[in-house]
Amino acid sequence: MPAKSHIELNTGANMPAVGLGTWKSKPGEVEHAVEHALRFGYRSIDTAAAYGNEAEVGKGLLESGVPRSEIFLTTKLDNPHHQRVADALEDSLKKLQTDYLDLWLMHWPAPMTAEYKADKSLDWLDTWRTMEKIYKAHPEKLKAIGVSNFSIKFLERLLEVAEVIPAVNQVELHPSCPQGELVEFCRSKGIAVTAYSPLGSDNSPLLTNEVVKKVAEKYNVHPANILISLQANRPNVNVLPKSVTNARIEANFKVVDLTEEDISELHGIDKTHHFRACHPDWTGWGSLGFPDCE
Secondary structure: OOOOOEEEOOOOOEEEOEOEEOOOOOOOOHHHHHHHHHHHOOOEEEOOHHHOOHHHHHHHHHHHOOOHHHOEEEEEEOHHHOOOHHHHHHHHHHHHOOOOEOEEEEOOOOOEOOOOOEOOOOOHHHHHHHHHHHHHHOOOOEOOEEEEOOOHHHHHHHHHHOOOOOOEEEEEOEOOEOOHHHHHHHHHOOOEEEEEOOOOOOOOHHHHOHHHHHHHHHHOOOHHHHHHHHHHOOOOEEEEOEOOOHHHHHHHOOOOOOOHHHHHHHHHHHHOOOOOOOOOOEOOOEOOOOOOOO
16 A cells, blocks of 8 residues: 555644654754754654653754744653643753644653652543643644553543543554554544654664565665555554664655555564564553553
8 A cells, every 4th residue: 555645633733654753862963863854854753851852852953944834743741740741841842942842742651750660649641631731721832642652451541531532642663563453443543653663673683584675675675664664554654763874864764655465474574573672661560561562
C-alpha cells in the first residue's frame, strides 16, 4: 500500500508521516540536527522533557528559519512532573521558545518522584484529567493532547473516563515489535499511532536482517529506508527516525511504497526475532504491563 505524507488526527489536524525524533540525541548535536532537518524538508519534530534537550530543540527550530506555523511540534510530560502538570507545560514552552505545542503527550503512565521512584500517591488518570482541563481552557497553547507508551490495558482504563480521546499514542514499532493488536485497537478508537525506534534502536540487528536487506535491494534503498517506510505504509501510523548526521537525516526522509507482500514478509520477522528496545523496569512500577512484542 502507498506511503502517505500525513495522517489526520481526531482533532482534524494533519501530522506529517515522517518526523525527526530526538531521543538520545546528545547536547551540542540535536540543535543542528533539528535545524538541518527542517531546512531539508521535515515538518515534524519530536522531543520530551525527559530527553533534557528541549532548549536545544527550540534553538534549532528558530535557527532553521522555517515559520513556526509550518512545524508540527511534539513534547512530553516527564514522569516526575505528574504533580505539577501546568508548570511543566510552561517550562516546556519556555525552553522550546514557542507559544504553543501541536501535541503534548503523557510520556508514561507512571508518576514518579524527582529521584525516579514510583509515586503511588498519584494516579496517572488524574494527570490526564489535568491535561484535559488545560487543553480545554487554553487552546492557544495546546492543539492536541495524547499519550505515549500506553498498552491496550492502560488505554482501556483511560477511555473509560476520558472526556478527550487521546489524539496519539506514541509507542515502539518495528518488524521485531509490530504490536499489531495495539495499532488496530488505537485505530478502532480514533487514536493515531506514532512509531518510535523504527530501526530497532542503535546498531539494530534489523539493519542486517536478510528479509529487510532483500526488500531494500528490491527498491535500491538502504535497509533503514525500508524500516522507516514500513511504518509510513501502515494505516493510522506515522514514524520518527532519529539521527544527528546530515546525510542520514536526509536519507531517512525517503519513503517507498511497499506491497502487501513486502509488509507481510517484514512483519513475519517477529515470529523468529522479537525484541523491544525500550522496555524499562521502572522502580516500583514494574514493566507497566507491556507484553513482549508479539
